[in-house]
Amino acid sequence: MTEQRIGASPAQVKRRRKRLADERAEAGLYRKLAQRREGNDREILNALAEAEERHIAHWEQLLGDEAGPVGRGGVRLRVLGWLARWFGSVFILALAQRAENRSPYDVDPDATPAMAADERVHEEVLRGLAARGRAQVSGTFRALVFGANDGLVSNLALILGVSAGGVAAGTVLLTGIAGLLSGALSMAAGEFLSIRSQRELIEASQPNYDTVEVLEHLDVDANELPLVYRARGMDADEAQAHADDVLARLHGTGRKRGGGKRAGKISRSAAVRLLRGVRPGDVDAGAGDDEPDVVGSAGGAAVSSFCAFGFGALVPVLPYLFGLTGWTAIAVGVVLASLALMMTGAIGGMLSGGPPLRRGVRQLAIGLAAALVTYGLGLGIGGVVG
Structure with missing residues (x-):
């Protein structure tokens, strides 16, 4: 040294x-x-x-x-x-x-x-x-980021498209507010149904917890419990051994297949994990009592989506609310929406461990591309209608 x-x-x-x-x-x-x-x-x-x-x-x-x-x-x-x-x-x-x-x-x-x-x-x-x-914030975070981005991009594109058609500033403002409300309600309803359906699908794939109550009444030497574990991916020998272990643990006393003394009786939560096919000491990949809720609340996601979409959709409307018109209102709205798009993209990048600046620029590019396409369509349709 x-x-x-x-x-x-x-x-x-x-x-x-x-x-x-x-x-x-x-x-x-x-x-x-x-x-x-x-x-x-x-x-x-x-x-x-x-x-x-x-x-x-x-x-x-x-x-x-x-x-x-x-x-x-x-x-x-x-x-x-x-x-x-x-x-x-x-x-x-x-x-x-x-x-x-x-x-x-x-x-x-x-x-x-x-x-x-x-x-x-x-x-x-x-x-x-x-x-x-x-995992704990994934549901709410998804609703917030997607809602804000959808509000920003859809309402910016809507306002630019209508403005390109040559309508009055009052009409643009009314269109923007209508787009905000209709989009926010649509997002909230869609998020509620999406989360509710996802939760129902997950619950349908989980074991019926009431089955635990009757497992201890199964005949140790003649039962179909091994088929439960074979249906969840175990081979025949492994499923049989695990079923024997589950019954031995549930009964707590008496004879175990092949001889031997049974272990002490276990709790209902432990029995549920065993029913899922999780061995003692293994990591439970299912929805255990201590696992975070990765789906989230349907009501919470709906409210988050409504508020996030409303906030995002409000940004391009702000210039018109403050009395700006014409190209000034369009330019200010695009700048404000661009800053908001960069911010939401950067936040998503931070949470995922990715580069915030790169994610922000990507978000900005996608949002402005959609808005420019809509603006071009508005010019074309405005020219035909006019």
């Missing part, structure tokens, strides 16, 4: 100082996130902070007396640290996951392969922590 310090150029020292500052910022970020969590999540985040201390020690040792003032880390990490202090939500975990994914240690000559591997593992840890939060 001493030879490396002696031969370090000013550029190398600067880069090492930046790495040290970033690692200190990351360790602080994980500690701030841990303060807002409890139980297992807190332990995991504190363990990540301790892991970053290894990297901090590496850069401190490499710099030695040249460490000096290293600053507070990159702007991205400082912003994440501030957000973690006040929010600590799934969005912050998703952004932290992306920050780990962008680690430069794969190409940094001063970083060890173990450090680069650590960063990849940290990304997977954060991906797992964020996954539960993503």
